[in-house]
Amino acid sequence: MDTSRRIAIGSDHAGFTLKERLKERLQEAGYECLDLGTFSERTCDYPDFAAAVARNVVSGQCDFGIVICGTGIGSSIAANKIPGARCALCCNEYMARMARAHNDANILALGARVVGEELAWSIVQVWLTTPFSGEERHRRRLAKIAALEMERATGDERQAKGEREG
Numbered sequence: 001m002d003t004s005r006r007i008a009i010g011s012d013h014a015g016f017t018l019k020e021r022l023k024e025r026l027q028e029a030g031y032e033c034l035d036l037g038t039f040s041e042r043t044c045d046y047p048d049f050a051a052a053v054a055r056n057v058v059s060g061q062c063d064f065g066i067v068i069c070g071t072g073i074g075s076s077i078a079a080n081k082i083p084g085a086r087c088a089l090c091c092n093e094y095m096a097r098m099a100r101a102h103n104d105a106n107i108l109a110l111g112a113r114v115v116g117e118e119l120a121w122s123i124v125q126v127w128l129t130t131p132f133s134g135e136e137r138h139r140r141r142l143a144k145i146a147a148l149e150m151e152r153a154t155g156d157e158r159q160a161k162g163e164r165e166g
Helices: 013-028 046-058 073-079 093-101 117-129 136-165
Strands: 006-011 032-035 064-069 087-089 107-111
Touching: 006 013, 006 046, 013 032, 013 064, 013 117, 046 064, 046 073, 046 107, 064 073, 073 087, 073 107, 087 093, 093 117, 107 117
Parallel strands: 006 032, 006 064, 064 107, 087 107
Antiparallel strands: none
């Protein structure tokens, strides 16, 4: 594995145990992990941790992020609300490979109640070692996603301005 990466990792209560195990394995493999919580199995809200991970990745403080909740669905939705986040929910190695190669995913979402520890670790390894292909067709598609983010941001600004003037 490439050991030059800093990874933000976060989970809710359902993903806590898997987060802890993956964090240990990542550190053993030479990765630096920024653990953004949660720090127990006490009930909590996944958007808080997913957003924190996404913000750390988008800001450049971390190279990649991993978010974990029960299914991975909620965490992936929440992470993708942060402009610049490209969070992919992956349930197998093929999805992980394609998330990186075609979508340049910078955040991986996992479902602790969907994949076991060994499969999760295999998914993480594939995801971290697969480079973005850089093919023009994939760059074009990523540019369209970025344009959608800008459209949303511009729409939000217009709406806020309208509310101030109205």
